[in-house]
Amino acid sequence: MLPVYLALGIGFGIVLTKSEAVSWYQIQEMFRFQSVHMYGIVGSAVAVAALGLQIIRRFDLRTATGEEIGVPPKVMGSGVRYVAGGALFGIGWALTGACRPMHGVQRALRIGSLVLCRRHANFNKSPLALPDLRCRHNYWSLHADRSSHLAVGCRRHPDHRVREDR
Amino acid sequence: MMHPWPWYVSGPLIGLFVPVLLLIDNRSFGISSALRHTCAAVLPTRAEYFRYDWRHVGAWNLAFTLGILIGGAVVHLWLSAGAPVALSQAAQQSLSQRGVDTAAGLVPAQLFSWHALTTWRGLTMIVGGGFLIGFGTAYAGGCTSGHAISGLANLQVPSLIAVVGFFAGGLVTTWLILPALLGH
Numbered sequence: 001m002l003p004v005y006l007a008l009g010i011g012f013g014i015v016l017t018k019s020e021a022v023s024w025y026q027i028q029e030m031f032r033f034q035s036v037h038m039y040g041i042v043g044s045a046v047a048v049a050a051l052g053l054q055i056i057r058r059f060d061l062r063t064a065t066g067e068e069i070g071v072p073p074k075v076m077g078s079g080v081r082y083v084a085g086g087a088l089f090g091i092g093w094a095l096t097g098a099c100r101p102m103h104g105v106q107r108a109l110r111i112g113s114l115v116l117c118r119r120h121a122n123f124n125k126s127p128l129a130l131p132d133l134r135c136r137h138n139y140w141s142l143h144a145d146r147s148s149h150l151a152v153g154c155r156r157h158p159d160h161r162v163r164e165d166r
Numbered sequence: 167m168m169h170p171w172p173w174y175v176s177g178p179l180i181g182l183f184v185p186v187l188l189l190i191d192n193r194s195f196g197i198s199s200a201l202r203h204t205c206a207a208v209l210p211t212r213a214e215y216f217r218y219d220w221r222h223v224g225a226w227n228l229a230f231t232l233g234i235l236i237g238g239a240v241v242h243l244w245l246s247a248g249a250p251v252a253l254s255q256a257a258q259q260s261l262s263q264r265g266v267d268t269a270a271g272l273v274p275a276q277l278f279s280w281h282a283l284t285t286w287r288g289l290t291m292i293v294g295g296g297f298l299i300g301f302g303t304a305y306a307g308g309c310t311s312g313h314a315i316s317g318l319a320n321l322q323v324p325s326l327i328a329v330v331g332f333f334a335g336g337l338v339t340t341w342l343i344l345p346a347l348l349g350h
Contacts, residue, residue: 004190005226009233010240012183017241019176025261031340032260040173041180042314048181049195049319056185069188082324085306086313086331092298093332094339095291095347 024096031094168245184316193226195316198309200224200231201300287347306331 020026021041030038055061056069063069187193203224206216303309306328308317314332317325 001191002225002229005229006233006236008183008186009230010237011233012180012230013234013237014241014245015171015176015179015237016234017238018171018245019173019180020170021176027336028261028340028344031336034260037173041177042310044174044177045181045315046318048178049184049315050321052182052185053188053319056188061189063188063192064190069192079324079327082306082327083331085302085304086328087302087335088298089302089306089309090332090335090337091339091343092295092300092302092335094336094344095295096299 027094180315184319191226195311196308197227197231197311198303200227202304203227291347
């Protein structure tokens with residue numbers, strides 16, 4: 001039975017990663033209300049899941065082994081644990097841009113790029129590689145590429161440009 | 167296949183996992199419990215919280231989570247065109263204004279790398295953020311899959327409260343804390 005779950009997990013990981021739900025940028029976009037992407041994902045997922053549940057209930061479907069299907073309702077209690085836990089999680093979520101499965105995915109992606117040295121150009125370069133830009137005052141730029149540094153300007157000395165010989 | 171998928175494709179696919187997991191063996195879709203099962207399996211502790219038959223209750227979850235890791239690697243290695251994340255114009259602008267490079271793949275390298283761990287900001291965001299995620303998830307009994315998707319699909323009020331909590335925390339962070347951390 002376990003290999004089935006493994007396969008399902010692989011499928012889920014593929015869907016999550018292809019939908020870019022594992023991206024810090026997408027999370028930021030969501031919290032700034034600048035795109036419908038994440039809301040669309042969660043909204044349609046909930047709709048499809050709810051529909052699936054209704055179908056299961058209506059037709060009284062059973063599991064593959066013939067057992068009844070029932071989801072135990074969550075205990076409400078005082079509600080504190082949900083609000084507090086949820087808020088704490090939300091803070092961490094916005095900071096890191098990752099939920100639990102996504103942490104795993106990001107870790108896997110990073111390990112993949114480190115070990116096999118592929119696709120450097122568009123994912124974290126080797127994490128030990130520091131950005132190569134300095135402004136005239138030898139201030140390390142935070143931008144990984146020249147064009148965005150020029151666009152925003154050197155943070156400490158906004159009127160200075162990147163040294164052209166680098 | 168090589169390009170990112172739109173939400174109306176991936177969303178329904180994700181939603182399908184809820185009834186499918188139920189139909190297989192009455193498994194409630196939720197991933198964060200994987201940590202609890204891992205601790206129960208591995209830690210030599212006598213706490214009540216970890217004293218349950220993790221093999222029965224949670225082994226499926228561990229296999230599923232392992233699959234997620236593999237799936238992520240599969241996409242990164244073979245199914246990705248390597249383009250930067252497709253962000254809206256507005257998002258790109260607001261992030262660039264704060265000095266975040268938007269072309270660096272799924273996650274901004276300057277905020278999340280080994281190098282970043284040596285800075286206070288990086289430490290706060292990575293370790294602090296990670297801790298908050300772990301603690302909050304365990305406290306609330308679920309993360310986005312368990313509460314936001316399964317819980318809401320099941321019309322559970324505690325899940326709705328949890329999701330409201332997620333958003334409250336996330337919004338506060340995005341609008342108040344991150345600007346402070348990113349230095350503008």
